[in-house]
Amino acid sequence: MRSFTLFLSLFMFLFLTSCANSSKKEEAEENTQDTATNEVGEKKKVILFFGDSLTAGYGLEQEEAFPAIIQEKIDSLGFSYQVVNAGLSGETTSGGKNRIDWVLKQNVDIFILELGANDGLRGIPLEETRNNLQEIIDFVRKKNPDIEIILAGMQIPPNMGQDYTTEFRNIFPELAEKNDVHLVPFLLEGVAGDPELNQEDGIHPTAEGQEILANNVWQVLDDIVKK
Known part of the structure; x- marks a missing residue:
């Protein structure tokens, strides 16, 4: 409990300061474009992870981020899928909405949406966050009605007040139910608040x-990939 309290107190300050690295945007776009180009030749199905620093693997090598770990899992099982990591540190739902068109210029079969934490930590109005996520889902579905969408749930510390925190947490399951998309209840389950599983920040x-984040996502992704 003490470690989780420390996590809550540090989360808002450190997440905002360490995630706002705008130079990562070009790198994320280049990685997405390069992978998409490669996959046209290989004709593999594409799983696209669209998120913030958690998806990008902030502070780690790219192969240590959970999307890359999932790629290893998929390869070991012999499935013909290519993972694309379109994570961008500091990304908000508004920023994601603005770049989704560019990211989806490639064909995508499974779309994992991991955005919203930075909205909550900045106190962005909850309705704005909800609407942005809805618009992203709508855009993805319009591009490919048959696409499988997974929404990664997120929680924030109670700095903004209990009402805000509770309603923020509820955004994700409510959107998942409304849009009939798959839900990872809490991406950081088993990791948040544990100093041994987090970096110095x-x-x-x-x-x-x-690795635990990858497992949290795989519990939902597994059945989709096997179809």
Whole structure:
């Protein structure tokens, strides 16, 4: 409990300061474009992870981020899927909405949406966050009505008050139910608040923590990939 309290107190300050690295945007776009180009030749199905620093693997090598760990899992099982990591540190739902068109210029079969934490930590109006996520889902579905969408749930510390915190947490399951999309209840389950599974900033998962994030996502992704 003490470690989780420390996590809550540090989360808002450190997440905002360490995630706002705008230079990562070009790198994320280049990685997405390069992978998409490769996959046209290989004709593999594409799983696209669209998120913030948690998806990008802040502070770690790219192969240590949970999307890369999932790629290893998929390869070991012999499935023909290519993972694309379109994570961008500091990304908000508004920023995600603005770049989704560019990211989806490639064909995508499974779309994992991991955004919202930075909105909550900045106190962005909850209705704005909800609407942005809804618009992203709508855009993805319009591009490909048959796409499988997974929404990663997120929680924030109670700095903004209990009402805000509770309603923020409820955004994700409510959107998942409304849009009939798959839900990872809480991406950081088993990692948040554990100093041994987070980097020195107390916020971003270590390589071991990223393994747990990958497992949290795989519990939902597994059945989809096997179809």
